[in-house]
Amino acid sequence: MAPPRNECKGMKVIENRCLRVNLDSTNGLISVLDKRIGFVWKQVFVKESDRMNEISVVSSDRNSVGIKFELVTSKTTEGIMLSMEIILPTEEADLLIELKGERDIELDGKLIFLPCPFMLEHGFLVIPHCEGLLYPIDDLSLDGIYFQVYSTAGLSMPWFGATDSSFGKGYIAIFETPNDAVLKIVKNQKNCITAQPVWIPSKDRFGYPRRILYHFFHEGGYVAQAKYYRKYAISKGLFKTLREKEAENPNVSKLIGAPDIWIRGDLDKVKFCKEMKAAGVDKMLISNTHSPEEIRAISALGFLTSRYDNYRDVLPPHV
Numbered sequence: 435m436a437p438p439r440n441e442c443k444g445m446k447v448i449e450n451r452c453l454r455v456n457l458d459s460t461n462g463l464i465s466v467l468d469k470r471i472g473f474v475w476k477q478v479f480v481k482e483s484d485r486m487n488e489i490s491v492v493s494s495d496r497n498s499v500g501i502k503f504e505l506v507t508s509k510t511t512e513g514i515m516l517s518m519e520i521i522l523p524t525e526e527a528d529l530l531i532e533l534k535g536e537r538d539i540e541l542d543g544k545l546i547f548l549p550c551p552f553m554l555e556h557g558f559l560v561i562p563h564c565e566g567l568l569y570p571i572d573d574l575s576l577d578g579i580y581f582q583v584y585s586t587a588g589l590s591m592p593w594f595g596a597t598d599s600s601f602g603k604g605y606i607a608i609f610e611t612p613n614d615a616v617l618k619i620v621k622n623q624k625n626c627i628t629a630q631p632v633w634i635p636s637k638d639r640f641g642y643p644r645r646i647l648y649h650f651f652h653e654g655g656y657v658a659q660a661k662y663y664r665k666y667a668i669s670k671g672l673f674k675t676l677r678e679k680e681a682e683n684p685n686v687s688k689l690i691g692a693p694d695i696w697i698r699g700d701l702d703k704v705k706f707c708k709e710m711k712a713a714g715v716d717k718m719l720i721s722n723t724h725s726p727e728e729i730r731a732i733s734a735l736g737f738l739t740s741r742y743d744n745y746r747d748v749l750p751p752h753v
Contacts, residue, residue, distance in 0.1 A: 446491060446499045448520065452527040453650065457499050457520055462486040463550060464520060466529060470652040473603055477550040480620045480630055484547045487513060497522045505546070514539055516640075518548070529648040530610075533633065539640040549646065551620070551628040552596070552605060559619070559629055560595035560604070560656045562663075563588065568656065569619070571596075571626040576619045580632075583615040593663050594629050601655025606662055607631065610645040688738050692717035704731045711735050 446457045454467040466475040479485070486503035493500035498521040504513035514535065521530040531549050559569040561581065569576055582588030592612035597604035609615045609631070616632045633644045647666075651658050667673040680686040695718055697703050703720060710718060718737045729739050 446494055448495075448497055448499055448522055450497065450522045451525040453522060453529065455520060455522065455529060457501070459489050459491050459501060462489055462501060462503060462518070466552075466648075466650060468527065468603070468650050468652055470527075471603060473652075475552045475554075475605065475650065478553045478622050478624075478628070479550055480622050480628065486548075492517065493519070505548075514541070514544070514640075516546075523647075527650040527652075529650070531646050531648070533644040535640040537639065537641060541635040541638060541640060543635065543638065545616075545635075546633040546644075547618075547630055548633070549631065551622070551630045552648075553622055553624065553626070553628055554596045554598065554604075555624055555626060557596060557598040557604070558656075559627065560597055560606075560659055561589070561617075561629075562591045562593060562660075564590060566656075566660075568597075569627065571628070574621055574625065574627060576627050577621040579619040581617040581619075583609050583612045583617055589617065591663060591667075593659075595656065595659040596629070597651075597655040597659070601657075602653050603651055604655055604659060605648055605650045606659040608647045608649075608663065608666060610647050611642070614641070615644070685738060688717055688736070689719065690717075692719050692738065694719045694721060697722045703728055707732050707735050707737055711737075 444458060444460045446459055448455045452469055454469060456465045463477045465477065468475070484505055487506055489501050489503045491499065492502050498519060500517060500519040502515065502517045505516050506513045516533060516535040519532045519534070521532065522528065523530050533546070533548055554571060557571055559571060561567040561569060563581060580588070583592050592609040593606055594617055595604055595606040614634045614636050616634060618630045618632050619627050620630045622628050631646055636642065649662055664673065676686060676690065697706065697720065703722065703724065707718070707720060716736065719740055720732055720737055721740045721742060723741055724732070724739050732739050
């Protein structure tokens with residue numbers, strides 16, 4: 435049987451109202467046509483990207499295509515057999531990529547650098563670290579930087595994106611399985627930086643399917659990406675407004691507009707807070723180690739107390 439009219443040999447096509455996705459089954463790379471603006475997003479290999487060998491198409495319909503492949507690693511004599519499904523889950527500009535494998539596949543410390551990153555020749559990477567970062571994609575000094583996804587010490591939210599220089603077209607990529615994921619900034623063949631998703635072992639095994647959701651924008655830049663993630667977080671029950679938090683804990687209202695003051699040395703904290711109150715400061719968060727007596731005195735002034743702590747899981751080696 436001849437291939438469909440819109441498919442070439444070795445190419446599988448899925449399509450919805452907004453996107454046409456081409457999968458090259460000879461190398462596993464994807465290109466995405468945004469039909470609203472005629473722009474094509476192309477995946478590229480970077481030096482860290484994993485190569486897929488012995489690729490075979492195992493499923494295909496209008497909205498999804500699945501492939502099976504061998505992932506060769508430097509630590510194993512035999513390749514790791516994995517599968518990847520590319521899905522258009524809606525009629526909007528969404529693309530879901532799911533990586534699957536046997537739960538007990540031993541990765542022996544192997545990091546999985548898939549899917550390959552989409553390339554943008556001019557513009558910025560959008561990195562939600564702290565207040566948010568825009569990395570010019572021609573800044574090669576950033577090559578090699580890692581961001582943890584599973585901890586807010588890296589990405590403050592589990593997504594990243596890219597936008598063109600005019601803050602119009604772009605994409606957002608949301609880690610739907612963020613607990614064993616990192617993001618690496620890498621240089622591509624065009625001498626630009628791009629963002630490579632990386633999956634780390636779960637107890638040294640593959641563990642469970644890994645999913646990343648892309649949404650492509652024809653306008654709006656990083657603002658549209660932030661709004662999309664907000665909508666996504668609401669749909670997953672991850673979003674709670676300050677007003678909702680205030681209903682559970684009235685002290686939240688004291689945080690809004692409050693300076694976060696860190697007191698060092700031997701300064702009398704209670705005296706300092708009384709002076710600030712007399713100067714007309716109505717809201718303040720005092721961060722340091724406090725005695726119970728100091729906490730009571732500062733709270734009586736209407737201020738909040740806090741401190742900084744890091745808590746790490748300490749587990750037996752066999753867990």
